[in-house]
Amino acid sequence: MNYFITTPIYYTNDKPHIGHAYTTISCDIISRYNKLLNKNVLFLTGTDEHGQKVEKAAKDSKIDPKQFVDKLSINFEKLVTFLDCDADDFIRTTEERHIIAAQSFWNKLLKNDQIYLSDYEGWYSVRDEAFYQESELVNINGKLQTKLGAPVDLIKEESYFFKLSNYEERLINFYEKNPNIISPKSRYNEVLSFIKNGLKDLSISRTTFKWGVQVPNNPKHVMYVWIDALCNYLTAIDYPNTESQKFKNYWPATHIVGKDILRFHAVYWPAFLMAADLEPPKKIFAHGWWTNEGQKISKSLGNVIDPYLIVQEFGLDQIRYFLFSEVPFGNDGDFSKKAISKRVNADLSNNYGNLIQRILSFIVNNCNSSIKPSFDFTEDDKNLLNNFSDKYKNYLNYMNNFQIDRAIKSVMELLSNTNAYVDSQAPWSLKKTNHQRMNVVLFIILNIIIKSTIMLIPIIPSSTSKVLSYFNIQKKLIGFQNFEDLVDYEITVNKPKPIFPRIDE
Ligand code: ME8
Numbered sequence: 001m002n003y004f005i006t007t008p009i010y011y012t013n014d015k016p017h018i019g020h021a022y023t024t025i026s027c028d029i030i031s032r033y034n035k036l037l038n039k040n041v042l043f044l045t046g047t048d049e050h051g052q053k054v055e056k057a058a059k060d061s062k063i064d065p066k067q068f069v070d071k072l073s074i075n076f077e078k079l080v081t082f083l084d085c086d087a088d089d090f091i092r093t094t095e096e097r098h099i100i101a102a103q104s105f106w107n108k109l110l111k112n113d114q115i116y117l118s119d120y121e122g123w124y125s126v127r128d129e130a131f132y133q134e135s136e137l138v139n140i141n142g143k144l145q146t147k148l149g150a151p152v153d154l155i156k157e158e159s160y161f162f163k164l165s166n167y168e169e170r171l172i173n174f175y176e177k178n179p180n181i182i183s184p185k186s187r188y189n190e191v192l193s194f195i196k197n198g199l200k201d202l203s204i205s206r207t208t209f210k211w212g213v214q215v216p217n218n219p220k221h222v223m224y225v226w227i228d229a230l231c232n233y234l235t236a237i238d239y240p241n242t243e244s245q246k247f248k249n250y251w252p253a254t255h256i257v258g259k260d261i262l263r264f265h266a267v268y269w270p271a272f273l274m275a276a277d278l279e280p281p282k283k284i285f286a287h288g289w290w291t292n293e294g295q296k297i298s299k300s301l302g303n304v305i306d307p308y309l310i311v312q313e314f315g316l317d318q319i320r321y322f323l324f325s326e327v328p329f330g331n332d333g334d335f336s337k338k339a340i341s342k343r344v345n346a347d348l349s350n351n352y353g354n355l356i357q358r359i360l361s362f363i364v365n366n367c368n369s370s371i372k373p374s375f376d377f378t379e380d381d382k383n384l385l386n387n388f389s390d391k392y393k394n395y396l397n398y399m400n401n402f403q404i405d406r407a408i409k410s411v412m413e414l415l416s417n418t419n420a421y422v423d424s425q426a427p428w429s430l431k432k433t434n435h436q437r438m439n440v441v442l443f444i445i446l447n448i449i450i451k452s453t454i455m456l457i458p459i460i461p462s463s464t465s466k467v468l469s470y471f472n473i474q475k476k477l478i479g480f481q482n483f484e485d486l487v488d489y490e491i492t493v494n495k496p497k498p499i500f501p502r503i504d505e
Contacts, residue, residue: 001037001038001039001040002039002040002041002042002249002250003031003034003039003040003041003042003254004041004042004044004237004249004250004251004252004253004254004282005027005030005031005034005041005042005043005044005253005254005255005256006027006043006044006045006233006236006253006254006255006256007023007024007027007044007045007046007256008023008048008255008256008257008258008261009045009046009047009048009091009093009229009232010046010047010048010076011047011048011049011051011053011054011129012047012048012049012054012057012068012069012072012073012076013053013054013056013057013072014057014072014299015072015075015306016075016076016079016307017297017304017305017306017307018290018297018304018305018306018307018310018335019258019289019290019297020076020079020307021079021083021307022287022290022323023256023257023258023287024045024079024080024083024085024087025083025085025320025323025324026256026287026324026329026404027043027045027085027087027256028043028083028084028085028086028087028458029320029324029404029458029459030254030256030399030402030404030458031043031086031087031458032086032457032458032461033399033458035086036454036457036458036478036479036480037479037480038479038480038481040249041088042088042089042236042237042246042249042250043085043086043087043088043089044087044088044089044090044091044232044233044236044253045076045080045085045087045089045090045091046076046089046090046091046092046093046232046236047069047072047073047076047077047090047091047092047093048093048225048229048232049069049073049092049093049094050093050094050211050212050213050222050223050225050228050229051129051211051212051225051228051229052126052129052206052209052211052225053126053127053129053225054068054069054211055209055210055211056126058211065211066094069092069094073092076090077090079307079308082307082308082311082316083307083311083316083320084316084317084320084461084462086461089236091232091235091236093213093228093229093232095235097235098213098231098232098235099213100235100240101231101232101234101235101239101240102213102223102227102228102231102235103213103214103216104239104240105227105231105234105239105240105272105276106215106216106223106227107216108240108276108277109162109272109275109276110216112275112276112277114162114163114166114275114276115160115161115162115163115204116160116161116163117158117159117160117161118158118159118160118161119156119157119158119159120155120156120157120158120159120161120203121154121155121156122134122154122155122203123137123144123152123153123154123155124152124153124154124155125146125150125151125152125153126151126153127150127151128146128150128260129225129226130226131202131203132146132152133200137152155208157206157207157208158207158220158221159203159204159205159206159207159221160203160204160205160215160218160221161201161202161203161204162201162202162204162227162268162271162272162275163201163275164199164200164201164202164267164268164271165198165199165200165201167199167270167271167274167275168195168196168198168199170271170274171195171199171267171270171271172192172195172196174270174274174280175188175191175192175195176192180283181280181281181282181283181284182262182266182284182285182286183283183284183285183286183330183401183402184285184286184330187259187262187266187286187330190262191262191263191266191267194263194267195267199267199271202224202268203224204223204224204227205221205222205223205224206221206222206223206224207220207221207222209222210222212224212225212228213228226264226268227268227272230264230265230268230269230272233253233255234251234278237249237250237251242278251278251279252278252279252280252281252282253281253282253283254281254282254283254284254285255269255281255283255284255285256285256287257284257285257286257287258286258287258288258289259286259287259288259289260289262284262286265281265284265286266284266286269281285329285330285402286330287329287330288327288330288331288332288333289332289333290305290332290333290334290335291332291333291334291335292304292305292334292335293334293335293336293337294334294336305335307319313337314340314341314344314503316462317348317459317460317461317462317463318340318344318348318500318503319340320459320460321343321344321347321348321408321459321460322339322340322343322344324404324405324408324459325343325347325405325408325409325412325459326339326343326405327405328403328405328406329402329403329404329405330402338505340503341503341504341505342505344500344503345502345503345505347412348460348463348499348500349500349501349502349503351412351415351416351419352412352415352452352456352500353498353499353500354419355415355418355419355422355445355449356449356467356470356496356499357496357498358422359422359442359445359446359449360470360493360494360495360496361495361496362427362428362442363442363446363493364493364494364495366431367439367442369492369493369494369495370490370491370492370493371439371442371443371446371490371491371493372439372443372490373443373486373487373488373489373490373491374436374439374440374443375440375486376436376440377440377444378440380421380424380425381440381441381444384417384418384421384444384448385444385486387414387417388414388447388448388451388484389484391410391411391413391414392410392414392451392455392483392484394406394407394410395407395410395411395455396480398410399458404459407455408456408459411452411455411456414448414452415448415452418445418448418449418452421441421444421445422445425441427441427442427445443486443491446471446487446491446493447486447487449467450468450471450473450477450487450491451483453467453468454468454477454478454479454480454483457478463499463500466499467496467499469494470493470494470495470496471491471492471493471494472491472492472493472494
């Protein structure tokens with residue numbers, strides 16, 4: 001089975017911050033999960049390098065736009081590796097392959113009679129790279145701005161338009177027939193009501209600056225940055241060659257985006273695709289926004305969180321774990337150092353780390369580092385194994401529905417139950433009284449540790465890889481095939497090192 005997942009492509013007007021890291025990690029989690037399901041995954045990320053906002057940032061730095069984006073794009077590309085994100089492709093919209101794809105897409109819309117030339121007069125926000133109706137703006141001290149405070153300019157220029165108004169009915173039908181395409185549900189309702197409020201034709205070219213993909217056959221115009229940017233998802237799978245194996249395998253895609261850019265992905269993009277005779281996206285998931293210690297994150301407030309620094313302070317897997325266990329994926333969340341320490345100590349150090357530490361040390365010290373398979377189970381054993389099956393099923397269900405926090409919670413509950421089982425079975429006492437029974441107990445615990453670790457791979461890939469290395473585990477076991485079967489060979493373990501040292505709260 002094939003699976004194509006994308007992050008938004010990030011503007012190269014500034015350095016990456018925690019919000020960018022959050023979206024990219026979320027896609028990595030979903031991508032790694034699907035890889036463990038043995039799917040053939042393509043995970044795409046990259047940078048959005050054209051438009052007025054990027055051009056302005058280059059001008060402010062007195063650097064030529066191309067040199068400017070070359071420099072800034074590298075920061076985003078490096079961040080992907082730094083965050084341990086297993087992306088398969090990193091796309092830049094200034095690449096030749098993308099310019100060809102975007103212009104071919106434009107030509108297809110033109111050929112299908114979906115574009116016309118006229119004049120645009122109205123409001124534009126460079127910060128959002130978005131056109132606004134006057135009714136969407138608010139008047140603050142005699143000046144109009146967007147509801148989220150972005151400044152707007154009144155612009156009047158010749159422009160190509162996309163016949164978006166023709167897609168009202170089609171989009172409504174499409175979403176009413178496929179209500180699960182947009183998640184969470186509240187976002188679906190939001191998009192549907194936006195469409196039902198009426199769609200106007202959309203300006204899709206600009207003439208007052210040059211930093212963009214040129215409109216074919218009319219060098220006065222550059223494409224509106226959003227039509228250029230959205231096409232990146234097609235570029236990466238060989239568009240305009242829709243006959244390529246890559247294209248056939250991977251389209252349509254799953255798009256993960258922040259709630260700020262849902263409208264572009266869930267209204268404009270499907271309409272563009274329909275207009276170009278292509279299938280609309282398979283899935284659009286909009287996640288929430290992070291605040292910093294209760295405050296909106298913004299450059300002017302000086303509270304932007306640098307992903308490099310925060311990882312340096314707490315560790316990468318600690319941050320990955322925090323971001324996705326603390327807040328339901330889809331909701332807004334508040335970033336606080338106290339919350340990170342609490343969460344990491346409770347779940348990773350105490351619940352998961354201690355279990356591994358005490359069991360593996362015990363086996364190394366008392367069982368010659370190895371445990372033979374034993375299947376002579378008591379009621380208590382069966383209860384724990386049934387609990388494992390239940391939690392595993394929940395985990396799959398939650399992960400399939402992008403409920404990452406709940407999936408993590410299922411694993412943590414399983415680990416708590418396993419810790420309670422360790423205490424009640426007390427292998428250290430069994431060592432003196434019943435060796436055979438001790439072996440059964442340890443065999444079950446090792447199985448659950450191994451399986452919980454595999455379930456945690458998408459969230460904390462580097463720590464789980466260390467844990468798995470203690471088990472000399474066969475590679476074929478790392479995945480969800482035959483996952484419920486217990487290991488049927490002797491498990492040898494290595495002496496563990498503490499993986500999640502407690503953070504000083
Ligand atoms: O919008 N909390 O790029 P962008 C969570 N180039 N996520 C956040 C966040 C926060 N505080 N701040 C930003 C663009 N994000 C366009 C996209 S796609 C064809 C073009 C994340 O650099 C979130 O995913 O402004 C948001 O959608 C994205 O960064 C915006 O990145």
